[in-house]
Amino acid sequence: MSLDSQVLDKPIYEDLPYVEANLNYLTPMAEKPVNYTYEPPVGIPRSNGSYQAYKLPIRNARSVSQDLSLDWEGFALTEHHTSVRDFYDEDEIRRVYYPEAEQLLKEITGATKVVIFDHTLRNGERFKQGENGIREPVRRVHNDFTAKSGYTRARLELGARGIDDIETLLQQRFAIINVWRAIAQPIQESPLTVCNAQTIAPTDLVASDLVYRDRVGETYAITYNSQHQWFYFPQMHRDEALFIKCFDSAEDGRARFAAHTAFDDPTSPVHAPPRESIELRTFVFYPF
Secondary structure, three states: OOHHHHHHHOOOHHHOOEEEEEEEEEOOOOOOOEEEOOOOOOOOOOEOOOEEEEEEEEEEOHHHHHHOOOOOOOEEEEEOOOOOOOOOOHHHHHHHHHHHHHHHHHHHHOOOEEEEEEEEEEEHHHHHOOOOOEEOOOOOOEEOOOOOHHHHHHHHHHHHOOOOOHHHHOOOOEEEEEEEEEOOOOOOOOOEEEEOHHHOOHHHEEEEEEEOOOOEEEEEEEEOOOOOOEEEOOOOOOOEEEEEEEEEOOOOOOOOOOOEEEOOOOOOOOOOOOOEEEEEEEEEEOOO
């Protein structure tokens, strides 16, 4: 089935139940947005952009999860049992979770090769306590890679692993897919919402510098567009995996960039435990 005909078979998303919540979009600006991943030197702001909150419907996609695809909406959900006992154990993540996720991605995407190159643990409470390696949920609409930085990061990470003939590898279609999962109790506080990639216009994507201590990456900030369609999966638990397409080298109408953000769910209990989640960033290489 062609991508053009797929849209005819899609459910009417407007009929889905929804919550309303504020999502923070970049206010258009003349200079390039810059965000620091750490506290910058005195006199330099952590971010030079300003963000405006828009109260928007965020639809519960659980009843249509079987109809969603990485190549059309840019995200998908599947049940997947993990054997990891402690996601705060770095060794266990790499020894147990990485191989699990690699096999799962091959099954889901039909990939011939998967390279997991990064992971992030998020827990707002532990972050506030200054625990190393823990970050808080991101509360601004963004996409992790740009049309440029997808290739830049691939060359960096594949080169660091001593992979031969990188340029030949990058001539085939590849994508960067995040694998997102709850790691403790079901998610109630700061759940993740993902935007249907087909509703994002190229002009909504604003290349932004993401400054680390040792390098500068490039991500997309997103400006507001009333056409955006937002979805989430309430109460995600540790035996579910959410896939988010953050880059695709194909430029044939497939989803390339699925923007996402944490948000405050108005139906969450007042004293809900902090969201605990892990995301893997992965290169997925498709058959020629």
